[in-house]
Amino acid sequence: MTTIRYANDKFELEPNESVLECLTNRGVPVPFSCRSGVCQTCMMRATGGKPPETSQQGLKDSLKLQNYFLACVCYPDTDLEVALPDDDDIQAVIPATVLSLKLLNADIMHVELECHAPIDYRAGQFINLFQNQALGRSYSLASVPHEDDHLHLHVRRLPQGRVSGWIHGELRPGQTVEIRGPGGDCFYIPGNSEQGLILIGTGSGLAPLYGIIRDALSQGHSGPIHLFHGSRDLNGLYLSGELQDLVKKYSNFNYVPCLSGDGVCHGFASGRADEVAFKQISDLKNWRIFLCGHPEMVKTAKRKAFLAGASMKDIYADAFNVSQSS
Ligand SMILES: Cc1cc2nc3c(=O)[nH]c(=O)nc-3n(C[C@H](O)[C@H](O)[C@H](O)COP(=O)(O)OP(=O)(O)OC[C@H]3O[C@@H](n4cnc5c(N)ncnc54)[C@H](O)[C@@H]3O)c2cc1C
Structure with a gap:
């Protein structure tokens, strides 16, 4: 039986249990978010023993050498002594003031934050926003x-969602929150400006895509840029006016709102965003693809894009993984 030591406690790891599950199931307040090794919110450090390499994927080499690992994807087969990260080693927590909160549709809140210290980011990356130290x-x-x-930020309210519910229901302009970041590699890289870009997003998956599109256009990207934004019904779409304004301003930008439910009206494509996209553009050789939002859509669309000729190095994706339990 593998044991995990944390502070003065010692826990036995159940079969197929991650270090994160082992600790949080026993009341240890480890912060986490995606539970799939992406967001790095649950980064911890092994102070005794060696974490499996698979739990260190995506970490900087300097952190790997110091035995940092992601607790949500850490399944050790030898004993580990673990600790929460030292603030000096990881990205600093930056306080930020909430400047405004505005509903973009019934479920999605636009959050505007003013950082108290400069933050160097690319449009489309993500930050981690904390409700408290452990969440x-x-x-x-x-x-x-x-x-x-x-x-x-565009934050979609999930039923019973702790952080999204707090942002929609309790957060107020003027309040200070803590953020950490940026992270992720889903962003526009200048160069090859004639390459075609296809961006597919569902729900608040439009957030990174809206940043990436404006970034690419402002940096003079001249190739065709097609955005497919999907929702079940009309109420789920948002920023349509702003996107139509971009269509008028830039002849190489095309916006296709997609509705997957019944009763699709004129001006909207019928079907799921990824299906519509790959029907309209079937040969994806040499295209650059951005996929954001629902994890199932991202997974399926990645596979379809590859099979339709896109090179894996040209596919950028952020699956909005949501934790399945507390
Ligand atoms: C890299 C990355 C980027 C992200 N970017 C964004 C973003 O820009 N905007 C955004 O809104 N979110 C984004 N997310 C998701 C976000 O991090 C949170 O997971 C989300 O806000 C839910 O957190 P919560 O604390 O409100 O919900 P939790 O308290 O964690 O609870 C979520 C609950 O909702 C249930 N649930 C899961 N999916 C659904 C669903 N489709 N409908 C109803 N219930 C469901 C789950 O079973 C779970 O019980 C991103 C995630 C990742 C990993």
Whole structure:
């Protein structure tokens, strides 16, 4: 039986249990968000023993050498002594003031944050926003550093969602929150400006895509840029006016709102965003693809894009993984 030591406690790891599950199931307040090794909210350090390499994927080499690991994907077969990270080693927590909160549709809140210290990010990356020390969630950046003075997030309220519910129901302008970041590699890299871009998002998956599109256009991307934004019904779409304005301003930008439910009206494509996209553009050789939002859509679309000729190095994705239990 593998044991996990934390502070003065010693826990036995159940079969197929991650270090994160082992600790949180026994009341240890380890912050976490995606539970799939992406957001790095649950980063911990092994102070005794060696964490499996698979639990260190995506970490900087300097952190790997110090035995940092992601607790949500850590399944050790030897004993580990673990601790929460030292603040000096990981990205600093930055306080940020909430400047405004505005509903973009019934479920999605636009959050504008003013950081108390400079934050160097690319449009489309994500930050981790903390409700308290033990509860943080990842939110993608819809803002563009050289165009927007502040950070912009689009937060979808989930039924019984702790952090999204707090943001929608309790957070107020003027309040200070703590953030950490940025993270992720889903962003526009200048160069190859004639390459076609396809961006597919569902729900608040538009957040990073809205940042990436404005970033690419402002940096003079000249190839075609197609955005497919999907929702079940009309109420789930948002920023349509702003996106139509971009269509008028840039002849290479095309916006396709997609509705997967019944009763699709004129001006909207019928079907799921990824299905519509791959029907309209079937040969994806040499295209750059961005996929954000529902994890199932991201997974399926990644596979379809690859099978339709896109190179894996040209596929950028952020699955909005949501934890399945407390
Ligand atoms: C890299 C990354 C970027 C992200 N960016 C964004 C973003 O820009 N905007 C955004 O809104 N979110 C984003 N997310 C998701 C976000 O981090 C949170 O997971 C989300 O806000 C839910 O957190 P919560 O604390 O409110 O919910 P939790 O308290 O964690 O509870 C979630 C509960 O909702 C249930 N649930 C899961 N999916 C659904 C569903 N589709 N409908 C109803 N219930 C469901 C789960 O079973 C779970 O019980 C991102 C996630 C990742 C990993």
